[in-house]
Every structure is written in C-alpha cells, then in structure tokens.
Amino acid sequence: MKRSKARALIQIYNAIVESGVAWAQVHDIGWTKLRAIARVLDKESEHHWIAVASNHSKKEIIELVKQHLTASGGAVAGSSTATRVRSFNFQEVLAETVTEAIEKMKKSSNTMDDSVALAYICQEYIESPTLQQRFVGLEPDVVAKTFSDVLNNFDGQTALTIVHSMSTMDTHGILIGND
Numbered sequence: 001m002k003r004s005k006a007r008a009l010i011q012i013y014n015a016i017v018e019s020g021v022a023w024a025q026v027h028d029i030g031w032t033k034l035r036a037i038a039r040v041l042d043k044e045s046e047h048h049w050i051a052v053a054s055n056h057s058k059k060e061i062i063e064l065v066k067q068h069l070t071a072s073g074g075a076v077a078g079s080s081t082a083t084r085v086r087s088f089n090f091q092e093v094l095a096e097t098v099t100e101a102i103e104k105m106k107k108s109s110n111t112m113d114d115s116v117a118l119a120y121i122c123q124e125y126i127e128s129p130t131l132q133q134r135f136v137g138l139e140p141d142v143v144a145k146t147f148s149d150v151l152n153n154f155d156g157q158t159a160l161t162i163v164h165s166m167s168t169m170d171t172h173g174i175l176i177g178n179d
Contacts (some may be wrong), residue, residue, distance in 0.1 A: 006164060008035045015041045021050070029053045036061040039112055040068055 015038035050129035
C-alpha cells in the first residue's frame with residue numbers, strides 16, 4: 001500500500017470516528033468517495049454527506065465539497081496553492097504536547113486537517129503580543145507588583161542579580177522620553 005493511500009484511509013477513519021458515524025452507514029461507499037467527504041463530515045451533517053456520497057460520482061462529490069468549503073470559508077483541497085512537506089523529530093513528551101495542541105485547535109477552528117490546525121497555532125503565536133507589549137499601558141503599580149511576584153519566584157541571589165542589573169541599565173533616555 002502506498003503512503004498516500006494509507007494517509008487517506010487514516011483520514012477517513014478519523015472522520016468517521018469523530019463524526020460518530022457507524023461503519024454500517026458507510027460500508028457500501030467506496031474509499032475514494034469517503035475520502036472526498038472526510039473533510040466535511042461531522043455530527044451535524046453526517047446524513048447529508050453520506051447521501052451525497054451514495055448518490056453522486058466521485059468528481060461530483062469533490063465539486064460539492066469544494067463549493068461547501070468555499071461557501072463556509074474553509075480551505076479547499078486541490079486548489080492551486082502549493083504545499084511543502086516539513087518534518088520534525090520530537091521527544092515523546094513533546095510529541096504528545098504538539099498532538100494535544102493540534103487536536104485542541106482542530107476542535108476550536110472546526111478543521112480536520114492537522115497542518116491547517118498547526119498553521120493556525122503558529123499564526124496565533126505570531127500575532128500574540130510580546131511580554132514588553134503586554135506591559136505597555138499598565139499602571140506603574142501593576143508593573144511593579146508583577147516584577148515583585150516574578151522576583152519572589154527566584155532564589156535570593158538571582159533576584160538580587162536581576163535588581164542590580166536593572167539599577168545599572170541606562171534608562172535615562174527612556175525616562176526623559178516619557179516626560
């Protein structure tokens with residue numbers, strides 16, 4: 001069996017399990033038709049897409065899925081967008097974390113595609129404010145309390161080193177600029 005067929009069968013299996021469809025409902029539908037509806041199959045639409053797969057050709061199903069995804073703002077497979085394969089090696093505990101994050105994003109973004117979910121996670125990270133940006137606009141006492149809380153989590157010597165480093169920084173230009 002080729003890798004692409006194995007991946008397609010896994011995608012079909014995951015879609016069927018996640019949508020709660022019983023195998024008896026789809027066992028008469030060919031795997032290529034099931035692959036075409038796997039991206040849109042969910043608990044709310046299972047009956048519709050099973051009927052579509054049962055009564056249309058593979059080509060018609062693919063077109064109907066594309067129309068549905070375009071109308072709902074979803075990604076359309078087979079579009080002219082180029083793809084690139086990236087692979088990463090993770091320690092087991094890190095692999096579990098990445099898998100959990102992808103699964104969580106798939107649920108919250110209503111996608112079944114791991115790569116789309118991972119891209120959404122990355123986009124959220126890119127768009128999130130830096131630590132410095134989070135502090136902008138906060139009241140001075142809130143910033144001081146936050147620094148105090150952070151320093152109290154360090155051992156005494158490390159906290160003193162940080163405070164000393166801060167006291168020797170050249171902040172003169174910053175202070176004048178804020179007057």
